[in-house]
Amino acid sequence: MASKAKDLRPIIKLKSTAGTGYTYVTRKNRRNNPDRMVLKKYDPVVRKHVD
Structure with missing residues (x-):
């Protein structure tokens, strides 16, 4: 089985650009x-769609 480091x-994690974490x-x-x-x-913290 493939290792986690070489996984396809x-x-x-996609972090919010609004700075909310x-x-x-x-x-x-x-x-x-x-x-x-x-x-x-x-982003439900700022209630907007962000990148």
Whole structure:
């Protein structure tokens, strides 16, 4: 079985850019998206969609 360090789809944390400390946890495919991932998600602390 593959080790966690070399996993093809590692678990990553998406931190809110609003500075609230709110995080989403998701998986990322290293082969399709080798660069840093930016998604627009809802931050319930500021009640807005942020990057």
